[in-house]
Amino acid sequence: MTARQVLVVDDEIGIRELLRDILQDEGYQVxxxxxxxxxxxxxxxxxxxxxxxxxxxxxxxxISLLKxxxxxxxxxxxxxxxxxxxxxxxxxxxxxxxxxxFLEKPIALxxxxxxxxxxxxxxxxxxxxxMCLVNLGxxxxxxxxxxxxxxxxxxxxxxxxxxxxxxxxELCARFLxxxxxxxxxxxxxxxxxxxxxxxxxxTAGGLIFIPEVADLSKTEQKGLMLLxxxxxxxEVRIVCxxxxxxxxxxxxxxxxxxxxxxxxxxxxxxxxxxxxxxDIPDLANSMVTLMVESGEAAYREFDIAALNALRNADWPGNxxxxxxxxxxxxxxxxxxxxTLIDVNRVIGQFAQMHxxxxxxxxxxxxxxxxxxxxxxxxxxxxxxxxxxxxxxxGGNMSKVAENVQLERxxxxxxxxxxxxxxx
Numbered sequence: 001m002t003a004r005q006v007l008v009v010d011d012e013i014g015i016r017e018l019l020r021d022i023l024q025d026e027g028y029q030v031x032x033x034x035x036x037x038x039x040x041x042x043x044x045x046x047x048x049x050x051x052x053x054x055x056x057x058x059x060x061x062x063i064s065l066l067k068x069x070x071x072x073x074x075x076x077x078x079x080x081x082x083x084x085x086x087x088x089x090x091x092x093x094x095x096x097x098x099x100x101x102f103l104e105k106p107i108a109l110x111x112x113x114x115x116x117x118x119x120x121x122x123x124x125x126x127x128x129x130x131m132c133l134v135n136l137g138x139x140x141x142x143x144x145x146x147x148x149x150x151x152x153x154x155x156x157x158x159x160x161x162x163x164x165x166x167x168x169x170e171l172c173a174r175f176l177x178x179x180x181x182x183x184x185x186x187x188x189x190x191x192x193x194x195x196x197x198x199x200x201x202x203t204a205g206g207l208i209f210i211p212e213v214a215d216l217s218k219t220e221q222k223g224l225m226l227l228x229x230x231x232x233x234x235e236v237r238i239v240c241x242x243x244x245x246x247x248x249x250x251x252x253x254x255x256x257x258x259x260x261x262x263x264x265x266x267x268x269x270x271x272x273x274x275x276x277x278x279d280i281p282d283l284a285n286s287m288v289t290l291m292v293e294s295g296e297a298a299y300r301e302f303d304i305a306a307l308n309a310l311r312n313a314d315w316p317g318n319x320x321x322x323x324x325x326x327x328x329x330x331x332x333x334x335x336x337x338x339t340l341i342d343v344n345r346v347i348g349q350f351a352q353m354h355x356x357x358x359x360x361x362x363x364x365x366x367x368x369x370x371x372x373x374x375x376x377x378x379x380x381x382x383x384x385x386x387x388x389x390x391x392x393x394g395g396n397m398s399k400v401a402e403n404v405q406l407e408r409x410x411x412x413x414x415x416x417x418x419x420x421x422x423x
Contacts, residue, residue, distance in 0.1 A: 036060035137279025163270030164394030166320030182206030192223030
């Protein structure tokens with residue numbers, strides 16, 4: 001069995017080495033950090049089984065580092081705070097933020113070993129890190145998204161999340177989910193038609209997330225409507241996602257108008273990745289850290305040019321596409337660091353696949369028959385033009401309308417005339 005790893009963070013070398021010697025004698029693997037900066041580096045590269053964290057350090061106090069890990073979704077290991085100047089207020093503050101316990105220096109040997117043992121047992125019950133809303137970034141649009149979600153968190157009504165595929169709708173739904181309550185991603189939508197009330201009983205007090213409400217059949221839409229009317233009784237929150245133009249589907253008879261009106265009471269738009277490109281470097285590093293913590297790969301660092309290339313690339317597949325590229329880079333890059341050459345290599349492979357599958361390419365224009373009359377040739381060009389922009393925007397019709405500089409009603413009318421269906 002692999003030895004448990006303990007990270008000791010203290011600016012006093014004598015205390016660090018004493019704790020290391022004691023813990024190594026007990027069979028633990030010990031890592032040392034003399035300040036918060038070193039502790040951040042260790043935490044980024046691996047998930048220790050336990051952290052012994054000093055409160056008073058020269059570069060950043062332990063309470064601030066604890067908050068930083070908590071806000072970043074990295075407080076997935078037990079942390080025991082240490083201080084020679086501890087007070088009851090400090091201990092209460094540390095445990096409120098997420099510390100497991102508090103040790104006052106000088107630390108008695110038996111007290112240390114008893115606390116370490118209890119903390120490690122507690123750590124076995126903690127969930128590992130996973131992608132969450134805090135990983136999406138710190139940009140203004142993500143900050144606003146978080147504020148809007150916090151604002152509706154206390155409401156019991158249904159919520160409709162609108163955004164392009166891969167933009168993080170499920171992360172938003174998970175943000176609203178309360179821990180220790182049922183959580184259900186409704187992948188088997190036919191249950192809405194066959195047993196809607198069973199779904200409510202199964203998730204009483206929790207949350208049901210429907211990834212794409214536009215994919216529901218007419219019968220399933222009726223089941224969802226029943227769910228919405230009975231949800232409050234079971235204290236179930238229902239969050240629906242969509243990347244489609246539901247009003248247009250209502251006009252085409254493909255979506256129930258009453259259901260749309262009910263879902264439209266509370267709606268939040270989730271930005272596409274291109275709307276917060278400044279977050280991409282942090283997102284890339286977070287994705288690598290999560291891979292390391294789950295044991296999928298060893299830690300890999302990006303150089304500055306690689307991060308800049310990722311930030312400036314096109315991401316029609318949004319977070320899902322970025323995640324695929326990052327996993328590819330971590331698993332196939334050969335050097336110690338992931339470089340610009342690596343990024344260009346992987347993104348180039350995806351771009352080639354897109355072209356082979358009928359994406360944007362210089363040869364697309366030659367697919368138009370230039371021998372036909374002008375009107376027909378113009379229609380063919382407009383179809384290619386709109387299909388390109390719909391793909392580029394990941395099906396986000398608001399973004400398409402903005403990019404092609406058409407009012408949305410005019411855009412839908414034009415697409416219908418050309419026989420182009422939004423994806």
